[in-house]
Amino acid sequence: MQRVEIRSSSLPVIDRVQASERELAAVWRAIGSVVDPEIPVVSVVELGIVRKVERVAGAWEVTVTPTYSGCPATRVIEDDIRMAIAAAVGERARVVTALAPAWTTDWLAPEGLAKLRAAGIAPPGAMASHDMPVAARPVTFGRPRPAVACPNCGSLRTAELARFGSTACKAQYRCADCLEPFDYFKPH
Amino acid sequence: MHKSGPLFDYLLRLGDNGLVLAQRLGEWVGKGPVLEEDIASTNVGLDLLGQARLWLAYAGEVEARDGKPGRSEDQLAYLRDSAGYRNLLLVEQPNGNYADTIVRQFLFDQWHVLLLGRLTLSRDERIAGIAAKAVKEARYHVERSTDWVIRLGDGTELSHARMQAAVDALWMYTGEMFAVDATERALIDAGIAADAAALEPHWRSAVQAVFDEATLAVPTDSWMQGTRERGGKQGVHTEHLSQMLAVMQSLPRTHPSAQW
16 A cells, blocks of 8 residues: 555656656757758758757757857757757757867768768768877878768779868869769868 | 957957958959869858857957956957957958968968967867867868968969069068067966967978978068067058958948848
């Protein structure tokens, strides 16, 4: 009798925890539906720019880190995240920006890399030196650049056409085998 | 004259370098020598503008903390006259031909990477955070400008001549990058600012190495502009800045309540 009573009184707590976990999952799903307006094949979650989702003072707070300082998509992404959360859970959300630690392409999700490749954009290689303290990293000249695989035919016989491309995060390449020009998502 | 603390002034120096150089690079829009370079110079400008916004937004907050009405990044960008600007003389120099633009960029990029690298170690967490973000972008910029210095310096007779002429003309603006005044001294001692003077040997050896490969001669040091506490960092500018600002600020000054 007593045992049952304890159980029944503790159930609402479990319910509340489960409910908030369900809500948190719903918020993450909503954010996951927001795509990068300049590369609409990857979501902002796959891009690795959503760093944290939590409840702060009774409201959802999403921490986002920008890709490049001057990326014009940042504001649009923040608006889209607020709208997606409002549509999913009917609540207003705050989006806060965190600069540190600085975003790196190493945070792109594996499924994001595959989606980039499928869209004809060569995904970035690893930023091997990222874990070194910034001040300790040498500035090298004429550093050999690792081969970039063509997203169309997989050939490694590719060459850089220009260091910058259609958006802040991409460079322009060309494949010597299939002759297709393509975008390369720069390791950053 | 607006009187504010050294941190506010230092943040203006950091932000104005990016803002002014971004505006200069933006002047190439639609008339770059080739499409790829048109895109590249404006992309570099976009990064610098984004960094400038971060520095100036922080400057406005520090200004408010100093007990003054803190200005927004837009107010700081559009409503200061040239004497209120704190950028280096180097970045306000006109675009000239493409050699002038590339050499200006290269001399700045080499310094910028070193400066930001030091600033990642600043005791001011906000400064360290912005620097850590910006240095990644600056490192990419210096790779590009280095490539072009080598390609154009060790290029045709004409490209070499223009590159050497640009180096000779801009060299006198490089001394200011390493001049430390009382404003910076106080912040260096507090572990907040980077000691610009300490960057000079690193900058010189990096520039020398690239110029050697580019078959360009490093000019003999003579008079350096703006080094005796009367330069861009103190608000004493060349005539080019006010002309540039007249264009940059015309819209918000003519239509103060314009929204975009």
